[in-house]
Amino acid sequence: MILTGIDLLMNLLMNSKYIVSLIGAGISTNAGIPDFRGPKGIYNQKNIAADKIFNINYFKQDPSQFYSHMSELITIMLNATPTKGHLFLKKLEDLGKLKMTISQNIDGLHKKAGIKNYIDVHGNFEKFICLNCNKEYPINDEIIDLIKNFNNNKIFPKCKECEGILKPDVVFFGEPVKMLELALTEVQKADLLLTLGTSLQVYPVDQLPSYISENAKLVIINNTETKYDDYAKLVLHDDIDYIVEKLKIY
Ligand code: CNA
Numbered sequence: 001m002i003l004t005g006i007d008l009l010m011n012l013l014m015n016s017k018y019i020v021s022l023i024g025a026g027i028s029t030n031a032g033i034p035d036f037r038g039p040k041g042i043y044n045q046k047n048i049a050a051d052k053i054f055n056i057n058y059f060k061q062d063p064s065q066f067y068s069h070m071s072e073l074i075t076i077m078l079n080a081t082p083t084k085g086h087l088f089l090k091k092l093e094d095l096g097k098l099k100m101t102i103s104q105n106i107d108g109l110h111k112k113a114g115i116k117n118y119i120d121v122h123g124n125f126e127k128f129i130c131l132n133c134n135k136e137y138p139i140n141d142e143i144i145d146l147i148k149n150f151n152n153n154k155i156f157p158k159c160k161e162c163e164g165i166l167k168p169d170v171v172f173f174g175e176p177v178k179m180l181e182l183a184l185t186e187v188q189k190a191d192l193l194l195t196l197g198t199s200l201q202v203y204p205v206d207q208l209p210s211y212i213s214e215n216a217k218l219v220i221i222n223n224t225e226t227k228y229d230d231y232a233k234l235v236l237h238d239d240i241d242y243i244v245e246k247l248k249i250y
Pocket of ligand 1: 107
């Protein structure tokens with residue numbers, strides 16, 4: 001019997017006991033949040049200086065590029081609801097198969113989906129930190145309103161103690177990622193590493209698939225090619241939600 005990609009995926013999922021997922025911006029595009037490098041990603045939009053927006057050196061010199069971009073995006077991100085891809089992972093976790101989700105995403109949709117075991121290696125928007133005195137602020141309406149109105153008022157969220165600029169607790173280019181050792185340990189424990197919607201181009205997370213154990217399998221679901229495609233047991237170049245609809249696990 002010749003197995004189709006979907007059948008093979010189902011087979012691999014059902015025969016695995018310790019699945020770890022590695023997710024990227026592509027799992028959230030169907031929720032309306034643009035990715036970086038996909039066909040409609042911000043790196044392909046000429047009017048956006050994408051390389052400067054999430055760069056810590058640029059942010060320290062001038063946070064306006066970042067806050068101007070977020071001014072448009074924050075409402076979309078905070079109102080977004082999980083995609084079928086997220087709900088599929090939640091179901092896999094409930095089934096006891098998915099043991100850990102390593103997320104490069106900062107949108108929190110995996111948490112909104114109810115996934116319990118996750119690592120936000122690139123941080124999230126749950127708190128903001130003063131660049132000057134490191135005081136932390138949980139995200140609140142005042143911060144959200146300042147960001148939403150940034151393009152009109154040009155007022156940054158600032159520290160109440162020292163007037164320093166607040167930066168969300170997301171990892172910018174030029175900053176160390178969070179909990180990388182734990183992510184690596186989980187990847188090494190996995191019998192199946194499932195990457196979903198990631199271009200696998202951002203260091204150091206892009207290195208993780210090369211650390212799977214000898215008998216573990218790599219599955220890549222992404223609508224464009226990645227550098228690991230030749231090493232994977234299964235590669236599906238298609239829309240994540242389309243695939244999980246076919247699997248009927250969500
Ligand atoms: P990326 O480099 O933008 O890659 C996303 C990949 O997903 C691309 O290869 C796309 O072709 C693919 N893709 C897009 N939509 C779909 C879909 N529906 N089905 C299948 N494949 C799809 O993003 P990575 O996550 O790999 O790079 C890491 C960066 C992106 C991290 O630092 C993130 O913080 C950052 N980012 C996060 C978000 C978010 O939180 N939603 C949005 C934009 C960027």
